[in-house]
Amino acid sequence: MKRALVHAALASPAVLLALGWHYGRLGVDPEKTLIWETGIWAFNLLILVVLMPGIARWADWPAVIDCRRAVGLWAFSYATTHFGFFVIFLLGWDMARLGSEIVERPYILVGFNAWLILVLMAATSTRGWIRRLGWRWKRLHGLVYVALGLAAVHYLLMIRSDWGWPVAYASTVLLLVGLRVLKRGRPSPADRVL
Amino acid sequence: MTRVTDRSTYTRRRVLAGTLGLSLLGGFAALRYGRRFTARAGDAESPDTGSALSRGAVDPATRRLTLKHAATHYNNAYEFGWDKIDPVHRSGKFRLEPWAVTFDGLCRRPATFDVGDLMGMPFNQLEERVYDFRCVEAWSMVIPYNGRPLRELIDAVEPMTSARYVAFTSVLRPEEMPGQASPFSSLDWPYVEALTIEEAVHPLTFATFGVYGDQNLPQNGMPFRITVPWKYGFKSAKFIVRITFTEERPAATWHLEAPGEYGWYSNVYPSISHPRWSQATERRIWGKGDIERIPSRPYNGYGNEVAYLYPGSKQQYR
Numbered sequence: 001m002k003r004a005l006v007h008a009a010l011a012s013p014a015v016l017l018a019l020g021w022h023y024g025r026l027g028v029d030p031e032k033t034l035i036w037e038t039g040i041w042a043f044n045l046l047i048l049v050v051l052m053p054g055i056a057r058w059a060d061w062p063a064v065i066d067c068r069r070a071v072g073l074w075a076f077s078y079a080t081t082h083f084g085f086f087v088i089f090l091l092g093w094d095m096a097r098l099g100s101e102i103v104e105r106p107y108i109l110v111g112f113n114a115w116l117i118l119v120l121m122a123a124t125s126t127r128g129w130i131r132r133l134g135w136r137w138k139r140l141h142g143l144v145y146v147a148l149g150l151a152a153v154h155y156l157l158m159i160r161s162d163w164g165w166p167v168a169y170a171s172t173v174l175l176l177v178g179l180r181v182l183k184r185g186r187p188s189p190a191d192r193v194l
Numbered sequence: 195m196t197r198v199t200d201r202s203t204y205t206r207r208r209v210l211a212g213t214l215g216l217s218l219l220g221g222f223a224a225l226r227y228g229r230r231f232t233a234r235a236g237d238a239e240s241p242d243t244g245s246a247l248s249r250g251a252v253d254p255a256t257r258r259l260t261l262k263h264a265a266t267h268y269n270n271a272y273e274f275g276w277d278k279i280d281p282v283h284r285s286g287k288f289r290l291e292p293w294a295v296t297f298d299g300l301c302r303r304p305a306t307f308d309v310g311d312l313m314g315m316p317f318n319q320l321e322e323r324v325y326d327f328r329c330v331e332a333w334s335m336v337i338p339y340n341g342r343p344l345r346e347l348i349d350a351v352e353p354m355t356s357a358r359y360v361a362f363t364s365v366l367r368p369e370e371m372p373g374q375a376s377p378f379s380s381l382d383w384p385y386v387e388a389l390t391i392e393e394a395v396h397p398l399t400f401a402t403f404g405v406y407g408d409q410n411l412p413q414n415g416m417p418f419r420i421t422v423p424w425k426y427g428f429k430s431a432k433f434i435v436r437i438t439f440t441e442e443r444p445a446a447t448w449h450l451e452a453p454g455e456y457g458w459y460s461n462v463y464p465s466i467s468h469p470r471w472s473q474a475t476e477r478r479i480w481g482k483g484d485i486e487r488i489p490s491r492p493y494n495g496y497g498n499e500v501a502y503l504y505p506g507s508k509q510q511y512r
Contacts, residue, residue: 026483027279028268029278059208105469159380161451
């Protein structure tokens, strides 16, 4: 029951977007709305996933850690949809152009690499892989910070003249990375729970 | 461990974390989607009609137009904000009249005209022209514009032979245009744009006073803008209050902001890729969610009329 609620909450932006699309409520350019909003929700959930261990420790709340994989996988789903919509709407399924676009446009290259990291993390998110990789699993999944950093750069590169949102996201990422670096020296007991 | 936190403290922290999380979510949603939801409610009421005027050369049977609702609810007018829904929803304070336009610089009869004088005839007798509008962001629309050739206005003030360029200055009214007052914008206001004199007097360059037979559309750059259909949309300056004839090449806002991205000429060349957007194709927006992917054309399809203005390598006219 709890699990279902968590998934429902994480899926709600997707459900709202799907409904909005179906009922023609995504504005004059629904393609653009779909691309931007799936991207922003991938970003939101990535930030959440990084905040969760801290929250779990601070409020002694193991349930938060239990949800973490779900949040991570939903972040991956939004990012994949974001990438998929880009390929469908902006490239018109032209896979030959995908290659040249990734090479030519820094913001696409950066975003694509962030997505590759998420693919790697999603693929190794099962119990089996956690066991198989052992201590290396944590190392690997520390890459979430790299993905966040790339996502921030991806967003910053989109600025045409208005920098409010991208800079707010980049500052948040900077703060999270800073906190991570600060606490690196002293491992906490909650880290083992992950 | 000597420091023990008791249960009630943890419970309080959980409640605090939950409340904080929900407030963040609410704040995020309000900031990001608030304007859209208020916007949607009103949108449903506005009729999705095409041109209010059905006279003139426009024959809907032969030339499909973008729906008026789409062309008036999806605009780049950074004076009102960066989001394409901003110009329609944040232009409520904007006063369309009175509106005066000053012609100065290298011309023999510098003067200031009221916009009604510039039209020179009642609004509903102006020429209606259907142009393909091509945004640098690789989307396009087909829009009926109401106006007259810019050349007729330019001839009236008699530019001197030394005048090689025409500079357009848009209005500066931060109290009525929230984008101009925004602390999050890096653009310099007012917006400035410019054309060569040959471009400005070209018969396709259109002094525009309305679209779809409607003058009351600040989101589309009214009461007075120009339309230069073979260039990316930002070259077609909106809210013009001053037209200056110069010998030196004048500044242009987007070219100043990022010269590597936005060339001074900014003609539509599908073969010259923009650092952000491939210009090979465009998404033709028809309205009601209908979007068609089509190949872009050199000079936005107006090559027969304007290509002679640009001899030599196209790179210099990007």
